[in-house]
Amino acid sequence: MEVTKMENSEFLIKLLIAGVLICVSLLGFRLRSSRKLRRKGPPVVPGLPLLGNLLQLREKKPHYTFTQWARKYGPIYSIRTGANPLVVLNSSQVAKEAMVTKYSSISTRKLPKALEILTREKCMIAMSDYGDFHRMVKKMVLNNLLGATAQKQSHQRSLRECMMQNMVSKIYSELQAQAHQIKEGINIRQIIVTELFPLAMKQVLGHDVDSVYVEELGTKISKWEIYEKIVIEPMKGAIEVDWRDFFPYLRWVPRNTVQENMKQVDKKRNAVVRAVIEDYKKLPPSSKNPNCYLDILLKECAHLTDKELEMSIWEPLIEASDTTLVTIEWAMFELSKNPQAQDRLYREIQRVCGNEVVTEDYLPKMPYLSAVFQETLRKHPPVPIIPLRYVHEDVELGGFFVPAGSEIAINIYGCHYDEKEWKNTSEWNPERFEECRNGDILDLYKTMAFGSGKRICAGAVQANLIANTTIARFVQEFNWELAFEEEDSVDTVVLTTHKLHPLKAIPTPRKKP
Template sequence: MNLFMHYFSLFFPLFIFILFLYKLLFPSPKDTKNSPPSPPKLPILGHILQLGTHPHRHLHQLSNHYGPLMLLHFGSVPVLVVSSPTAAREIMKTHDSIFSDRPKSSITDRLFYGSKDVAFAPYGEYWRQVRSICVLHLLSNKRVQSFRKVREEETQLMVQKIKQSCGSPINLTDILLWLNNNIISRVALGRKYCTEEHGKKDIMGLLEEYMKVLGVVDIGDYIPWFAWVNKINGFDRRVEKLAKELDEFIEGVVEEHSRVEKHEADGLDLVDILLQIQREDKIGFPIHRETVKAIILDMFAAGTHTSYTVLEWAMAELIKNPKIMKKLQNEVRTKFKTYEDIETMQYLNAVIKETLRFHSPIPLLVPRKTIQDVKVMGFHVAAGTHVLVNSWGIGRDPTIWENSEEFKPERFLNSNVDYKGMHFELIPFGAGRRGCPGLAFGVTTVELALATLIREFDFALGEEKLDMNEGIGITCHKKIPLVVIATPMVS
């Protein structure tokens, strides 16, 4: 978003006369349908330049003044901002089917072969079939458990990697990203792709660029006659280059898998499963090559970055709060002997919930769009309205959470509130039809990695102070990597 703010700050004087002339000649019509409250806006541009580098924070501030349902305009496109559990329930449960479409995006269309993945596909029969594949064949509980050995092996490799640098500062952010990338690579693609191999570009660099690009609002999607801006500033070339490199990588993976037909007994990765569904036509729905590649890119990229982001913030908060760290260490080091013990560790679970509340990995979730007019909390919402659910803002709301700006896992010890889409005060993975199908896989990885780190090491900061500022992108990771000194626990 800051890319466009910078560009328009340079050229805004050129548009000022036209904008106010437009306002004079075409005054805004009076609202006769009781729309949600809305802040003052610029003519033509609306509110699109007012979001700043961290839109979830600015929208949270605005919602404190304008309420839990707030109407913005990006160009001429109405955008509903949802900032309370009651409003989120209306969107994701009461009227879930009406709010289950996705806004058309030139960025996701280019990256995902016309938005043929599960996250960004328009609501309809194609999306239902693709989601069914993900839920029943790729990310079922049985399938998630079948990859337990991969998670355990890679977690132990992480421990060995940290031990090699004990006593010296280590970039824990890089190690956590490396861990999640290795797990997802093996699960989804069949082997690791964490370094440059055989002339291929480092996939970690591609994924970082991917998350940054998805965090950009393409002004051409909202004001088509400003689409030329992206040609001038190079953003179009940036997206095309990324799409080409990602496609070359994913195409190579699929082609490699296509040469060997594997069966369940051989141990299938997600590409194998998709190709098997494609060959055997198990679902009565044609699975084309681009669909396979779009789904794999979804799983690979989203699975890597959301899990590592949660782990990074959890470790940062534990290091910042030594009493909480000590309490978690006491539980983990007493109870954690085998994988099954994770289910018995209540404080570990509370720490993860509190991290998801305080640092929602995708703070504005993935945008939705209405398919028809609807009434929400007494307000009229028109068909075609885009919807942003501020899960970060809901997690920081002081009317819901006592001492909301304090990291306090204890709040969840005697609470049945969970993050699985049934409690709308905690929705880091969304809810309803468009809830994240990879929730179970991601949380299982976070639980094992966090418990292992706390059991195996004591952590301290080096000379650098702990910086808790947020970076920029669709996922809300730390701006400055977490650098620590790890000391193996003495038995």
């Protein structure tokens, strides 16, 4: 009988302890839940049931719409474009918070299916998740190709100087060829592309590839067919939108056009890149260029898989051939449209260079040139929206609670048109950058155009050197005017700030060639 009473007493004590623990746990849960509930999320842009804000973005230029919403809802707000919430950042302060101080919580990518195909499952610096692969490949490309030290190497610099002279010579040739119809203007984009892509090939592959036989395609293709397959077609594919990416639970719907098109683009791109790599491997040792990026990767990164090697070669080829072009073209558009700014830049070049040709050595002495470059990046950022980032743990941004599972869109265009930071945002005004100049031509980060933090653009230094020197050489050699009706030609390609139509401008030589 006494044993039974003892057992009952022990049972009651255990039951009481268990009850207390459960109460404490429930209380803790409620406290945590209430704290979460009290955390204020970003303002929500009203949308439709299920569709959210998708219909409001149907013009396919979301950076414009995001910027308009920022003026109403503030620099950080939440929208719905499908299954997951999307938090949009539209000010430099909040964007830098996401890219620098809170980076550890927002360091991964969540790509649409088409981009997964194009990037071969994030196997490239710009689109990879931050980790060992990203750090290793970025270190290689900075040390041997795009970083400040690599850019100072004599062989790199001589390639750029040769490119500058070739572009100027081509402009003179175009003037002679169009002597009686010059009012139609010269296609500036074509001048730049025909030199920029060969420069990228020389840096990466060791020489300007005129043609290559692509076994998988069963044909020999020319230089500009290579350009089409590895630059133009992937760029077009990257801006195609598959609405099913916004609704993963509707993935079963049979509409695979975007994905199938991207698979074809990917197949051709990979075949061409493999062909140029194999061609280089077959060269005798005496014909190989030990300074080119491919040669360095083959010697120092034998552990790279074939896929990683191919993507490591393709990425600098496409990026060097694209974003720098956008900046130069818009800078020449704005200078041709603003003769006073062009005249001021020319006077600065004369004062600094005299009768000498502009070279990279003179860049630090030309503050107004730097201001022209920075203001062009501000008004026409080459990448208006950074590829979406994924929030993998709860985080606070701009004073608002952002739960894990959200996606982050950093609207660079919106940061540059933030009226609290910039006055008269729609005006192109280089003078706005003179006050904050610190005297260093490589002070690249006055705008958000190159990003910030650990994922800052690897090609920023080269883009700066090429764009500034090209702009200066063009203005030193010629006075520029826009061709007829060109001032109204400001439309852009969807999802980008690329000029829809190539710039047509009229150059007048300042002196005899």
